[in-house]
Amino acid sequence: xxxxxxxxxxxxxxxxxxxxxxxxxxxxxxxxxxxxxxxxxxxxxxxxxxxxxxxxxxxxxxxxxxxxxxxxxxxxxxxxxxxxxxxxxxxxxxxxxxxxxxxxxxxxx
Amino acid sequence: xxxxxxxxxxxxxxxxxxxxxxxxxxxxxxxxxxxxxxxxxxxxxxxxxxxxxxxxxxxxxxxxxxxxxxxxxxxxxxxxxxxxxxxxxxxxxxxxxxxxxxxxxxxxxxxxxxxx
Numbered sequence: 001x002x003x004x005x006x007x008x009x010x011x012x013x014x015x016x017x018x019x020x021x022x023x024x025x026x027x028x029x030x031x032x033x034x035x036x037x038x039x040x041x042x043x044x045x046x047x048x049x050x051x052x053x054x055x056x057x058x059x060x061x062x063x064x065x066x067x068x069x070x071x072x073x074x075x076x077x078x079x080x081x082x083x084x085x086x087x088x089x090x091x092x093x094x095x096x097x098x099x100x101x102x103x104x105x106x107x108x109x
Numbered sequence: 110x111x112x113x114x115x116x117x118x119x120x121x122x123x124x125x126x127x128x129x130x131x132x133x134x135x136x137x138x139x140x141x142x143x144x145x146x147x148x149x150x151x152x153x154x155x156x157x158x159x160x161x162x163x164x165x166x167x168x169x170x171x172x173x174x175x176x177x178x179x180x181x182x183x184x185x186x187x188x189x190x191x192x193x194x195x196x197x198x199x200x201x202x203x204x205x206x207x208x209x210x211x212x213x214x215x216x217x218x219x220x221x222x223x224x225x
Contacts, residue, residue, distance in 0.1 A: 045111075045213055045214070045216075097143075
């Protein structure tokens with residue numbers, strides 16, 4: 001059983017479209033991170049959220065942490081081909097640091 | 110800041126030989142380092158957690174005698190795949206965490222291992 005679930009698993013969109021990916025758990029996170037990984041490279045940290053209801057923006061990316069700290073979303077505005085990659089959420093649940101299965105995003109020019 | 114390097118980037122070895130992969134934190138002291146493996150189109154799977162100066166803690170199903178981890182200093186951890194087999198071929202990624210940075214992990218670029 002996955003402690004962390006992400007949806008959708010795969011997403012293919014056209015350049016300029018908006019999208020949202022989700023990260024959910026039945027457990028409460030102490031903190032949650034979002035990473036992006038490109039093929040053949042290690043994941044790169046995008047953001048950390050720690051407070052329920054917190055919203056953080058990173059250029060065209062908006063991250064939201066659920067009020068109950070059990071879920072998070074990543075919204076990308078006007079997606080670009082450079083946004084293509086595997087988006088992973090990861091969080092601390094209890095004593096464990098766990099990764100979600102990832103959302104593989106493809107932005108077509 | 111928070112740069113993690115891995116060496117080598119890729120390695121090809123023959124079945125039965127051993128391979129060592131290094132993970133270094135370049136601009137911070139890593140109290141904890143993690144080793145992951147990743148199969149194509151899949152997420153990261155944690156193999157083990159190591160704290161400097163202590164024995165590594167391995168995840169269930171990971172053979173500690175096969176995947177030897179050493180974290181002898183605050184900036185270096187090594188993973189040695191012993192008696193490698195083709196099924197050990199994978200993308201191995203390390204990450205490092207500095208105490209006061211909370212739970213954020215900073216990842217290395219990964220090492221592609223191919224066992225022939």
